[in-house]
Amino acid sequence: MKRVSIDPITRLEGHGKIEIFLNESGDVENAYLQIPELRGFEQFCVGRPVEEVPRIVTRLCGVCPAAHHLAAAKAVDAVYKVEIPSAAKKLRELYYNVYYVYDHTLHFYYLGAPDFVVGPDADPAKRNVLGVIEKVGLEIGKKVIEHRRYAQDLQIMMAGRSTHPVWCIAGGVSKGLTKENVVELQEKGKKCLEFALFTLQVFDDLVLKNKGYVDLILSDAYRLEVGDMGLVDAQNRVNFYDGKVRVKDAAGREVAKYSAHEYLANVAEHVEPTSYLKYPFLKARGWKGMVEGKESSIYRAIPLSRLNVADGMATPRAQEHYQRMYKTLGGKPAHQTLAIHWARLVELLYAAERWLELAADPEILSQDVHTIPTETPAEGVGIVEAPRGTLTHHYVTDANGIVTKANLIVGTTNNYAPISMSVKKAAQGVLKGKEPNDGLLNMVEMAFRAYDPCFSCATHSLPGKMPLEVKIFGPDRQLRQVFKR
Amino acid sequence: MPGQLLYLGLGNPVLCDDRVGHEVASALHRRATPGSAELELASVGGLELLHLLEGFRRVVIVDAFEPGFLPPGEVAELDLEELTARPSALSPHTASLKHCLELGRLCGLPMPEEVRVFVVGVVETRRFGERCTPEVEAAIPAAVDAIAAALAP
Structure with a gap:
């Protein structure tokens, strides 16, 4: 051969x-x-039963399968006009926070840390996670793998499979938790909370105590003054799974706050003649080109954006770090691109705390986790915060629930122009x-x-x-x- | 507890020829003596592979090869040592296989003693579809034979 x-x-x-x-x-x-x-996913969905879609979309991306699974499931709930049981909603949110711990951990240690720990101008052969381990010790590498494994095992336990979950169905989830499951979630959640705090300490020691790095984060070369987008709960605090999409401009003024089904009235896509990429922008402001400033119609949908649009974090320790971050960065909104790494770690801490909160809620042991849809299906939109930005799934079906139209705006697409x-x-x-x-x-x-x-x-x-x-x-x-x- | 041998088919089963690794790995697994090997089909890359490889003594990976580098359906074996150890500048999700093995070993995980990587030439991996293109589909039995022959002691 x-x-x-x-x-x-x-x-x-x-x-x-x-x-x-x-x-x-x-x-x-x-x-x-x-x-x-990639071409033709929307067309690929047409002609299929919409209830299959949450399982198909996990194949769309091996990186954000949980985000696609949940956004599609929320859209399908809306297609069938079904309100899912309260316990199912909590279970979905719990699962999603476990996934966030898994995902954000990887990004920081693998992609963010090499630049800061090994150094931005270090030999490329060393500027990777192996270089990070060489510099700060093997224990960190082991910790990263160990805690990601906890989060992965729990995703399998809850959703059936790790990368391609098969758990969310129209009207809720396919199975609830046992007492043993909850004990495991609590035990591993505590370890992941400790690990999130440890990671913020690593960031503090290696980045924030290095004046050169802080100057780099605060420098003009890494500053971009555009608007921000992210989901917020009823108290305008960060939430990854549910809430309203809040948009603020570069000056921090709220310019939109909308429910999932209103997204088309708020976001449009522009095609540059020189590129096949579509650049989303704020519809009310119109396309003004790739320009910065408080009148810009460009927005970012990134961890820092989620923190910028929110009034705060919903958990106590993440809130402390949130306040500290903005104090260091000179207030809200923050536009320092490299501070996205910091915001991601504040979110990591929030995800671990929220995971533990939900795992301690007696309702997650309820077996009332599915409402059988009875309405005629028609149209629905589901939005979650993917780790890489606001993720929108939109499906239209015929009266038999067969998809006739699909539209997706994925996390990174939001950020094409700002990138x-x-x-x-x-x-x-x-x-x-x-x-x-x-x-x-x-x-x-x-x-x-x-x-x-x-x-x-x-x-x-x-x-x-x-x-x-x-x-x-x-x-x-x-x-x-x-x-x- | 994972066993001795894993057939690992990589690729996206809804992205036309990108599914060929699944098809070929499944066929190899069907040929194996019952109980002697495990099968895993996954649509992941980079560090996500770490936990899939863990605990097996031997792993046979089958994946689609980027269009244009091999005739459709033709099989080649990649030399693991020559796969770059340098991680992608872009994303942790696209770390190289060699890098992934190196990290696992460094952190004391039971990584396979032997990993063999086979690739199949394809035509279309950017368009969604649940079947391979006809020319790749027709070549699957021969691809399975070729890999089985290469694996024979």
């Missing part, structure tokens, strides 16, 4: 690209992000007067890594990583340099 060795960098076509355009004086004039796109803008600003700031090199380009990439973007996650063809190509163009639009990562 043929043996092949392939440098994944060779398979760049259709993959992640950053194109940086320099002006006559050699400074960055513009920067664009290009990413691959491009952040990359441009970072490139302008970092490369000003300097010749691009690997370390400097890594500092440009830090601007988009903070968003934890999820691109072509639904494909997993080997070699199993999505490479990135950074192309630098001169003022004559001729390609000058290519960096392959």
Whole structure:
């Protein structure tokens, strides 16, 4: 048999690209992000029974399956106009917070920490989680794996499978919890809460006590003044599973607050002639281009956005860290792109606390977890906060519940415009007067890594990583340099 | 408790040819002596693989290969040592397999002694669909034979 060795960098076509355009004086004039796109999922849903959709959408993305599962389930509840039992709602939220602990932990240690712990301009071979372990000790690596395993085991216990849950159904969930299950949730929840606090301490010690890093977080190159979006509960506090979508502009003024079914009246998508990407924007303000400022119609939907639009956190220790974060960043709203890492850790703590709160609620032992739908299905929208941004699922069916139309706005899509803008600003700031090199380009990439973007996650063809190509163009639009990562 | 041998089919079963790893791994598992091997079909990559690999002595991975690098349906074996150890700059979800194994071993997890990675040439992995393209589908039996022959002692 043929043996092949392939440098994944060779398979760049259709993959992640950053194109940086320099002006006559050699400074960055513009920067664009290009990413691959999967085609036809909405069409794929058409003709299927809508109650199948929550199980199908988990295949859409191997990274956010829980988010898609829940957003689709909420949409299907709405299609059938069914109010799910209170216990089912609590179980879904509990499951989702367990998933958040799993997901946010990975991002910080694997993607955020290498830049800060190993250093933004360190040798790329060391700038990864192995480099982090080398620097701060093997124990941290073991802790990360151990706590992610707790969260993974509990997701399997609750939802049947880890990556592709099969649990949420129209009208609730397919099974409730036993007393033993709840004991396990409480025990592991306590450990994950301790781990979240430990992680914030790591951030404190390694990042916040390093003046260079704090200056970097606060620098103009990593600041983007646009609006923010996120779900809030009835008291305007952060909630990942349910509530209303609240939108604030760059000055922190509330410009919209809407229920899931009103999303089309609030968000529209713009297509740039130079790109196949759709850029969502605030409909009431109209497309004004990729511009910053308090009149901008661009918004971000990221952990920092969720904190910016909320009045606070719903759990006590997360609230303490929330207040501390804003004090350090100079108040609300905060626009520092690299502070997304910090906001993500505040959310990690909130998720662990909320997990424990819900696991202590006697109602989660109720076996009344499903309401049989009786209405004729028609149309429904479901929104949750995916770790990477507000996730919207919208389905229309015929009277038999067969999907006739589907529309999805996924987390990262919300952030296409701000990611491009952040990359441009970072490139302008970092490369000003300097010749691009690997370390400097890594500092440009830090601007988009903070968003934890999820691109072509639904494909997993080997070699199993999505490479990135950074192309630098001169003022004559001729390609000058290519960096392959 | 995981056993000795795992057939791990990777890919997205609703993304046309991306499902080919599932098809081929399932066929290999059906051929195995009952009870001698386990089968896992997953649509994940990167660090999510860590827990799937854990505890097995041998793992046979089958996945689709990016379109354009192998003729449709043709099988090749990847040299694990030559897969990059450098994690993607973009996302933890796309860490390389080698990096994943290295991390597991470093952290004391029981990682497989032997991992063999087979890839199948495909045509379409960006469009949703529950079947492989006809040319890839037709080549699946031969792909299964080829991998079985390569695995034979």
